[in-house]
Amino acid sequence: MLTFVLRRLGILLLTLGLVTVIGFLLIHITPGDPAVAAAGPDADQATIAATRVELGLDRPLVVQFWEYTTGLVRLDFGTSFDGGRPVLDAITDRLPATLSLVIASLLVALLISIPLGVGTAVHRGSIWDRIGVLLASLGVALPDFFVGLVLVLVLALQLGIFDATGYVPLFDDPIQWAYLLVLPALTLGTTVAAELTRHIRASVSDVLELDYVRTARSKGLGSTRVILKHASRNAAMPVVTVFGNQIARLLGGTVIVEQIFSIPGIGQLLVQSVFTRDIPMVLGIGIFIAMIVLLVNVLIDLSYGWLNPRVRA
Amino acid sequence: MNTDLVGQHVLDINHLTVEFRTVSGWSPAVRDLSLTIGRNEVFGLVGESGSGKSVSAMSILGLLPRRGTRIGGGHVRLGKTDLLGATSKQLDQVRGSRVGMIFQEPMTSLNPAYTIGEQIAESVRRHRGATRRQAWDRAVSLLSRVGIPTAARNAERYPHHFSGGMRQRAMIAMALACEPELLIADEPTTALDVTVQALILDLIAELRAESDMSVLLITHDLAVVSEVADRVGVMYAGELVEQASTADVFNAPQHPYTSGLLSSILALDSTREFAGIPGSVPSVDREFPGCRFADRCAFATDACTISPVALRRSAGRIHRCLRSDELVLEGAR
Numbered sequence: 001m002l003t004f005v006l007r008r009l010g011i012l013l014l015t016l017g018l019v020t021v022i023g024f025l026l027i028h029i030t031p032g033d034p035a036v037a038a039a040g041p042d043a044d045q046a047t048i049a050a051t052r053v054e055l056g057l058d059r060p061l062v063v064q065f066w067e068y069t070t071g072l073v074r075l076d077f078g079t080s081f082d083g084g085r086p087v088l089d090a091i092t093d094r095l096p097a098t099l100s101l102v103i104a105s106l107l108v109a110l111l112i113s114i115p116l117g118v119g120t121a122v123h124r125g126s127i128w129d130r131i132g133v134l135l136a137s138l139g140v141a142l143p144d145f146f147v148g149l150v151l152v153l154v155l156a157l158q159l160g161i162f163d164a165t166g167y168v169p170l171f172d173d174p175i176q177w178a179y180l181l182v183l184p185a186l187t188l189g190t191t192v193a194a195e196l197t198r199h200i201r202a203s204v205s206d207v208l209e210l211d212y213v214r215t216a217r218s219k220g221l222g223s224t225r226v227i228l229k230h231a232s233r234n235a236a237m238p239v240v241t242v243f244g245n246q247i248a249r250l251l252g253g254t255v256i257v258e259q260i261f262s263i264p265g266i267g268q269l270l271v272q273s274v275f276t277r278d279i280p281m282v283l284g285i286g287i288f289i290a291m292i293v294l295l296v297n298v299l300i301d302l303s304y305g306w307l308n309p310r311v312r313a
Numbered sequence: 314m315n316t317d318l319v320g321q322h323v324l325d326i327n328h329l330t331v332e333f334r335t336v337s338g339w340s341p342a343v344r345d346l347s348l349t350i351g352r353n354e355v356f357g358l359v360g361e362s363g364s365g366k367s368v369s370a371m372s373i374l375g376l377l378p379r380r381g382t383r384i385g386g387g388h389v390r391l392g393k394t395d396l397l398g399a400t401s402k403q404l405d406q407v408r409g410s411r412v413g414m415i416f417q418e419p420m421t422s423l424n425p426a427y428t429i430g431e432q433i434a435e436s437v438r439r440h441r442g443a444t445r446r447q448a449w450d451r452a453v454s455l456l457s458r459v460g461i462p463t464a465a466r467n468a469e470r471y472p473h474h475f476s477g478g479m480r481q482r483a484m485i486a487m488a489l490a491c492e493p494e495l496l497i498a499d500e501p502t503t504a505l506d507v508t509v510q511a512l513i514l515d516l517i518a519e520l521r522a523e524s525d526m527s528v529l530l531i532t533h534d535l536a537v538v539s540e541v542a543d544r545v546g547v548m549y550a551g552e553l554v555e556q557a558s559t560a561d562v563f564n565a566p567q568h569p570y571t572s573g574l575l576s577s578i579l580a581l582d583s584t585r586e587f588a589g590i591p592g593s594v595p596s597v598d599r600e601f602p603g604c605r606f607a608d609r610c611a612f613a614t615d616a617c618t619i620s621p622v623a624l625r626r627s628a629g630r631i632h633r634c635l636r637s638d639e640l641v642l643e644g645a646r
């Protein structure tokens with residue numbers, strides 16, 4: 001088990017290094033001069049040149065890269081071009097809002113997909129199964145956020161409930177926090193729910209056909225126990241993989257949803273930083289999000305060991 | 314064997330018909346099956362693959378898929394309990410408690426995600442209301458009883474650590490966890506090596522001898538029943554075609570199908586294929602005007618294909634052949 005974990009962590013670090021290189025090159029190669037942006041709209045040539053030196057942009061790319069990566073190892077993501085604020089500070093400031101959105105969306109996705117996926121699998125071929133499958137296929141086929149945005153239209157604009165946008169920190173006002181998260185979480189969560197439902201249904205109905213489920217039934221365990229204990233753990237394996245991919249998708253989705261609902265999260269910060277050509281900020285956010293995605297994947301890999309004892313060997 | 318206990322019926326299957334939905338409507342995979350199993354008796358149910366043995370066994374405990382399956386008629390009683398009319402809650406009190414079941418594939422019949430011990434213990438907890446500790450101890454002693462070495466340690470291992478023979482022993486321990494009245498063993502040795510087969514059969518015979526448990530032993534291999542069964546029922550295309558004591562069936566079969574099965578186990582190449590009978594079992598939606606075996610039977614006459622052949626009884630034996638009186642069929646001894 002230990003070597004399994006170490007190997008996973010090794011792969012994680014390697015991937016992270018790769019992400020850094022690619023991100024760094026991509027941003028520095030794209031046209032447009034960050035020094036122009038950093039110097040401000042009315043700056044003359046001299047000011048721009050001075051800014052360039054001040055930000056270290058005049059040095060060779062290799063040197064810049066070396067400084068940046070050695071900083072990363074010390075968890076120093078550099079400082080923002082815009083005001084000189086440490087990038088990590090800016091990110092952690094906005095982390096609670098994004099985290100709230102992501103967790104609420106996951107909750108929505110799971111609360112919809114687990115009952116729907118398991119229910120349709122257990123009652124396969126019934127009218128409820130067909131309705132469930134239809135809904136899930138629609139959700140998958142329609143563009144991201146479409147279902148969520150229709151819900152917004154109905155709930156906010158037609159019915160007038162949940163009609164506010166914005167964000168209130170959890171500890172300031174928990175009720176307002178939850179209230180404001182409902183719509184964005186629905187927008188982000190329903191897309192993921194559709195994808196998960198399809199996978200849960202497929203996986204559970206496959207597992208329900210297996211011999212050991214029949215064995216469990218032959219022991220008189222009762223259908224709830226058969227499904228929850230004997231089927232779910234093995235059915236979870238493929239679903240957990242999809243779940244991991246969906247988390248990456250969800251994090252990407254926050255960029256748009258935070259814009260729509262004026263949530264001061266990391267996604268919003270990213271959009272702003274791109275417009276101001278704030279290279280350290282854009283790169284920092286990219287690497288930070290990559291770190292989270294990779295960490296989630298490691299956790300998911302580890303969960304395989306728990307779900308399936310054969311992986312542990 | 315506790316012969317004094319033989320005689321009381323533990324299982325009573327009466328005119329059971331089980332149907333599957335096929336392209337041509339509801340087709341019976343089991344037709345009008347009747348058989349009884351006495352206390353402490355081993356009843357062997359044999360027939361080629363596809364003749365309806367597993368479907369019969371699964372319908373006893375209501376394990377057939379609910380969709381696309383229906384009971385066309387008849388009843389199944391375990392002692393005084395009507396099993397076909399039972400609710401799923403009532404069935405769950407019988408499954409694993411009064412009836413234990415083991416299946417052909419020990420490889421896939423155990424859940425890979427739980428330890429062997431847990432999969433036995435959960436049944437004890439469910440039916441006996443035992444604590445975790447008690448149930449685990451019982452699992453360990455059962456494993457040791459079915460011949461698993463260092464049972465306490467092996468109980469904590471997962472199915473993938475076990476060999477096929479050990480898995481099947483574990484399955485038996487699981488089926489016997491609550492001392493059932495009836496053990497249903499559906500092809501318990503088919504997936505195993507020949508040497509392991511004999512050991513598993515010995516184990517089943519031993520366990521029967523030391524309790525008053527009855528056994529429904531299902532197999533396509535007559536050699537298997539010859540060693541342990543008291544009585545034998547032969548199934549063909551969903552129907553019982555012959556039923557008698559094991560000795561009678563082997564010495565003097567009354568149905569050409571039985572005779573064909575016997576000749577194939579004697580075949581020198583011993584691949585256990587049914588070399589003795591040309592053709593194969595018809596699919597469930599095939600209809601026949603007369604004897605369902607006629608198109609494969611070497612003794613068929615025109616009379617055989619006119620109307621369905623009913624079961625006939627004589628001297629404690631049952632068969633379904635029009636010509637049994639005139640035919641002298643080859644046995645195995």
Ligand SMILES: Nc1ncnc2c1ncn2[C@@H]1O[C@H](COP(=O)(O)OP(=O)(O)O)[C@@H](O)[C@H]1O
Binds near residue numbers: 365
């Ligand atoms: N779920 C099912 N749906 C349709 N047909 C089935 C199903 N299960 C079994 N059958 C058919 O019923 C017949 C008897 O099968 P089975 O009882 O498994 O035979 P065996 O004697 O080999 O155990 C076979 O023709 C099989 O194809």
Ligand code: SF4
Binds near residue numbers: 606633
């Ligand atoms: S009834 Fe006729 S066809 Fe059928 S088994 Fe007997 S002899 Fe053969």
Ligand SMILES: [Mg+2]
Binds near residue numbers: 363366367
């Ligand atoms: Mg079978």
